[in-house]
Amino acid sequence: MDVKVYECPQCGADLKFVPDKQKFCCEYCRGEYTQAQLNQMYDQVKDKKDAEKEAQKKPQEPLPTDPEKRAQMEFEENTRLYECPTCGAEIVSDANTAAAFCYYCHNPVILKGRVDGVYRPSRVLPFAFGKDKAVEYFNNWAKGKKYVPDDLVSDKQIEKMTGLYVPFWVADAITRSTLTATGETIKTWSSGSYNYTNVKEFEVYRDAHIEYDGVPADGSKKIEDSLMEAIEPFDYTQTKDFDMAYLSGFFADKFDVDKEEVFQRISSRMFANNASTLESSCGYDKLKGKQFSNNIEKLRWSYMLLPVWFMTFHYQGKVWEYAINGQTGKISGELPIDNKKLNRHRLFVIAVTTLITLAAGYAIGGILL
Numbered sequence: 593m594d595v596k597v598y599e600c601p602q603c604g605a606d607l608k609f610v611p612d613k614q615k616f617c618c619e620y621c622r623g624e625y626t627q628a629q630l631n632q633m634y635d636q637v638k639d640k641k642d643a644e645k646e647a648q649k650k651p652q653e654p655l656p657t658d659p660e661k662r663a664q665m666e667f668e669e670n671t672r673l674y675e676c677p678t679c680g681a682e683i684v685s686d687a688n689t690a691a692a693f694c695y696y697c698h699n700p701v702i703l704k705g706r707v708d709g710v711y712r713p714s715r716v717l718p719f720a721f722g723k724d725k726a727v728e729y730f731n732n733w734a735k736g737k738k739y740v741p742d743d744l745v746s747d748k749q750i751e752k753m754t755g756l757y758v759p760f761w762v763a764d765a766i767t768r769s770t771l772t773a774t775g776e777t778i779k780t781w782s783s784g785s786y787n788y789t790n791v792k793e794f795e796v797y798r799d800a801h802i803e804y805d806g807v808p809a810d811g812s813k814k815i816e817d818s819l820m821e822a823i824e825p826f827d828y829t830q831t832k833d834f835d836m837a838y839l840s841g842f843f844a845d846k847f848d849v850d851k852e853e854v855f856q857r858i859s860s861r862m863f864a865n866n867a868s869t870l871e872s873s874c875g876y877d878k879l880k881g882k883q884f885s886n887n888i889e890k891l892r893w894s895y896m897l898l899p900v901w902f903m904t905f906h907y908q909g910k911v912w913e914y915a916i917n918g919q920t921g922k923i924s925g926e927l928p929i930d931n932k933k934l935n936r937h938r939l940f941v942i943a944v945t946t947l948i949t950l951a952a953g954y955a956i957g958g959i960l961l
Contacts, residue, residue, distance in 0.1 A: 600618035601630075602621045602623045603621040605619070605621070606618075607630075607840060608840050609838055609840050611718060611899075612722050612725065627837060661709075663709075663834075664709025665709055667836065668706050671685070672684070672686070673705055673706065673707045674704060678694065678699040681696045682848070683701060683843050683844070683845065684844040684846050685839060685842075685843055686836055686839040695754040695902050698906075713759070713897045714833075715828075715831040715832065715833065715895075716757065716833075716834045716838050717827075717897070717898050717918075719755055719918040720918060723755065723901070725921075726753060727753060730901075730914065730923065731745055734927065740927055744907070749903075752904075753902070755841070755842040755843065756842065756902045757839065757845065757897035758820065758845055758899075759810065759844070759847035759895070759896075759897060760810050760895075761850075761851045761854050761893060761894075762896050763804070763806075763807045763851075763891060763892070763894075764805050764807075764891070765803070766802075766803050766804075766888070767801070767862050767866060767888050768800070768802075769799075769800055769802065769866035769870060769884060770799045770870075771797070771798040771799075771882065772796065772797050772881075773883065774793050774795065774796065775874055775876030776794075776876055776878040777791070777794075777876055778877045796879065800869070800870060806828045807858050807862060808820075808824065808898070811849045811850070811851075811854065812845045812849065814845070814848075815845070815915075819925065820924075823922045823923070824917075826917070828896075831896060834897070838897075844897055847895070851893050859886075863884070863886040866884075898918075899917075899919060900918055901915070901916035902914070902916075912926060913925055
């Protein structure tokens with residue numbers, strides 16, 4: 593099997609994808625390469641390396657002729673699956689990455705084995721910025737809120753922020769929705785001592801084909817759906833054909849929710865938008881007896897890995913989750929409240945209010961005297 597090895601062409605050290613540069617970089621000799629340059633260099637040395645290893649290689653089955661099956665076999669060969677024994681999260685990484693801890697609960701993870709080739713995505717959206725920028729985004733967001741625990745933005749907590757490729761099912765669809773209802777126009781006026789209201793009713797019918805490109809739903813049970821929806825949108829025009837090189841230096845989650853399971857979530861989002869669009873096109877003061885029918889006439893799926901800087905925070909017996917869109921920097925997550933800070937603020941307000949009241953009382957008493 594043709595195995596890709598992501599080593600620096602100059603010194604042989606591991607290469608990592610650096611989002612800020614959109615290049616694969618070596619931290620030892622400072623070499624920087626585009627994916628095209630790496631592919632060209634690897635092709636040039638491939639024959640030589642194959643010849644040197646030929647004597648030691650075990651006979652292997654011929655590669656399948658189907659390009660999709662070849663890609664799945666390569667993905668299986670070059671990925672490793674780690675499992676957290678505490679929370680059950682499964683982490684996918686490239687063969688050269690040693691997973692140290694679970695991105696979700698922060699406990700150590702153990703190597704489970706290779707990843708089945710059917711989990712190979714078709715597209716990947718590379719990270720647009722690195723961890724330092726992600727930390728900056730998070731700190732600016734969290735520090736701007738009152739009563740946030742100091743531990744949330746401590747160095748010990750921030751160092752656990754993880755670049756995670758989240759599995760997403762992305763749907764393109766052509767939908768058809770109809771609306772039947774009774775529309776009312778309402779006019780009111782006054783004449784003399786009387787108030788008048790004129791109501792006219794009309795039969796309403798709307799029928800529309802609405803097309804959708806790229807409606808996403810994450811395929812991970814471990815991550816809250818609302819958290820992922822809150823950091824949308826992603827710009828799919830920046831996605832690349834999947835290549836294992838983009839996983840270098842990052843983790844990836846393996847989908848455990850297939851497209852059939854997320855279909856309800858995606859179709860509900862589409863149909864809710866259709867309903868809003870049809871209603872807004874009516875122009876009446878009121879709609880009564882609304883009835884909708886919805887169908888999906890064409891549907892196409894894509895399986896993608898989308899970039900998310902992910903962090904969890906354990907506080908007051910609860911796990912608080914935070915997600916940063918690795919392309920746009922948009923942040924989602926609920927902030928905990930430090931009750932000690934809140935109580936100190938309440939006591940301060942009470943003290944100030946009491947002093948103002950007493951001062952006002954003395955002033956009034958002085959005037960009366």
